[in-house]
Amino acid sequence: MFFSLNNKNHLVTFQQAVIQGLAPDNGLYFPEKLTTLPQDFFDAIENLSNEEIAFQAIKQFVGAEIPENELKKIISETLSFDFPLIKLDENVFSLELFHGPTMAFKDVGARFMSRCLTYFNKNKNQKNTVLVATSGDTGGAVASGFLGVKGVDVVILYPSGKVSDIQERQLTTMGQNITALEVNGVFDDCQDMVKKAFLDKDLKYKNLTSANSINIARWLPQMFYFFFAYKELKKLNKKLIISCPSGNFGNICAGIIAKKIGLPIAHFVASTNANDTIPRFLVDGKYEPKPSVATISNAMDVGNPSNFIRIQEIYNNDLSEFEKEFSSYTFSDEETLFEMQNIFANTGYISEPHGAIGYLGLKKEMQNHADCVGVFLETAHPIKFLDTVEPTLNITLDIPKQIEHVLNKQKKSIKILNYDELKVFLIK
Ligand SMILES: *Cc1c(COP(=O)(O)O)cnc(C)c1O
Numbered sequence: 423m424f425f426s427l428n429n430k431n432h433l434v435t436f437q438q439a440v441i442q443g444l445a446p447d448n449g450l451y452f453p454e455k456l457t458t459l460p461q462d463f464f465d466a467i468e469n470l471s472n473e474e475i476a477f478q479a480i481k482q483f484v485g486a487e488i489p490e491n492e493l494k495k496i497i498s499e500t501l502s503f504d505f506p507l508i509k510l511d512e513n514v515f516s517l518e519l520f521h522g523p524t525m526a527f528k529d530v531g532a533r534f535m536s537r538c539l540t541y542f543n544k545n546k547n548q549k550n551t552v553l554v555a556t557s558g559d560t561g562g563a564v565a566s567g568f569l570g571v572k573g574v575d576v577v578i579l580y581p582s583g584k585v586s587d588i589q590e591r592q593l594t595t596m597g598q599n600i601t602a603l604e605v606n607g608v609f610d611d612c613q614d615m616v617k618k619a620f621l622d623k624d625l626k627y628k629n630l631t632s633a634n635s636i637n638i639a640r641w642l643p644q645m646f647y648f649f650f651a652y653k654e655l656k657k658l659n660k661k662l663i664i665s666c667p668s669g670n671f672g673n674i675c676a677g678i679i680a681k682k683i684g685l686p687i688a689h690f691v692a693s694t695n696a697n698d699t700i701p702r703f704l705v706d707g708k709y710e711p712k713p714s715v716a717t718i719s720n721a722m723d724v725g726n727p728s729n730f731i732r733i734q735e736i737y738n739n740d741l742s743e744f745e746k747e748f749s750s751y752t753f754s755d756e757e758t759l760f761e762m763q764n765i766f767a768n769t770g771y772i773s774e775p776h777g778a779i780g781y782l783g784l785k786k787e788m789q790n791h792a793d794c795v796g797v798f799l800e801t802a803h804p805i806k807f808l809d810t811v812e813p814t815l816n817i818t819l820d821i822p823k824q825i826e827h828v829l830n831k832q833k834k835s836i837k838i839l840n841y842d843e844l845k846v847f848l849i850k
Pocket residue numbers: 526527528558559560635667668669670671672673674721722776801802
């Protein structure tokens with residue numbers, strides 16, 4: 423079962439949590455129990471396929487609500503691409519999470535969630551509306567993951583002029599059951615409108631659900647990456663440190679859950695851009711969100727990270743528990759650009775702004791640990807940020823086939839100014 427972080431007595435099943443997205447009291451859902459995986463699973467992990475690992479990791483959260491054979495099918499469709507671990511130097515690796523259909527790591531969560539919803543809607547006549555706010559990559563991944571899914575309409579809100587050209591095309595050119603709403607504002611405005619819609623009684627009949635990482639079916643499958651990294655690096659027999667470029671803190675929170683069910687990760691680093699709410703929190707334990715500021719790593723331009731409350735739950739909101747295994751560092755755009763050049767000059771590796779921030783945080787934390795091995799998550803393909811990557815590294819990128827096919831499509835969006843206009847659109 424899952425409980426609402428606003429009320430531990432409000433318990434729902436996996437299915438209910440996926441369909442509702444957010445609890446009726448506006449709380450995020452959190453698993454009631456975390457069961458450690460058996461030691462023989464970790465002893466033999468290098469012999470298991472990614473699909474088997476993912477199945478073992480997620481099974482306890484899904485329970486009996488999706489039969490094992492169906493869950494295995496969902497996982498196999500979700501993980502239909504590679505997650506290569508690239509060695510940059512003796513003990514630093516990049517885990518590339520961008521080989522899916524929209525070249526963003528959010529493909530995994532979006533594909534898993536859409537297939538769970540399809541399974542739950544199979545014998546029902548009801549329609550769900552998936553409402554999602556995006557600061558960049560979520561929109562494209564959700565649009566692709568849900569395209570053509572029966573019984574589900576998808577409405578994506580994105581901040582006008584604040585996503586890259588490729589990101590915008592990915593979320594505005596799908597058609598079918600996908601609609602893009604272009605909001606005159608920043609990401610936080612989009613996220614606030616989505617939250618408001620969930621609480622709006624007039625919209626109850628629309629069966630709204632979220633496909634942001636607040637939804638457990640988007641959030642939890644992100645655990646898989648951390649298992650894949652461990653599977654590859656176990657043989658080095660060293661302390662493992664993983665750095666996640668973080669915005670809403672869903673990805674890193676899934677990694678911490680992986681640790682809580684037994685995965686041997688010694689330390690987590692949440693690397694952020696100028697949106698430094700969490701690095702500031704770790705100084706004095708005060709959570710003081712700020713309006714988001716625009717940076718070159720726009721998928722992390724989040725001033726009030728929605729998943730942080732889950733991390734506070736895990737660490738009992740106690741700074742001394744955080745400190746044992748969790749750090750968070752902030753980096754400016756200048757540092758990010760400089761590091762992209764450094765990485766390229768020293769290793770030949772082409773990173774993009776989000777990955778470079780992950781690298782910066784990893785390097786900083788590794789100074790505190792002797793004899794460790796570090797992984798940073800490369801969360802997007804450099805082509806997604808080509809306006810930054812090409813001039814910074816003085817290179818020309820080849821356009822991958824996943825991107826090529828959206829480039830000549832026509833953008834289609836509906837401009838909205840405020841919540842009332844969103845509501846009118848949803849009710850029409
Ligand atoms: C969404 C995203 C992030 C941040 O992930 P969170 O789970 O929100 O912390 C980082 N990089 C890229 C490219 C993203 O799209």
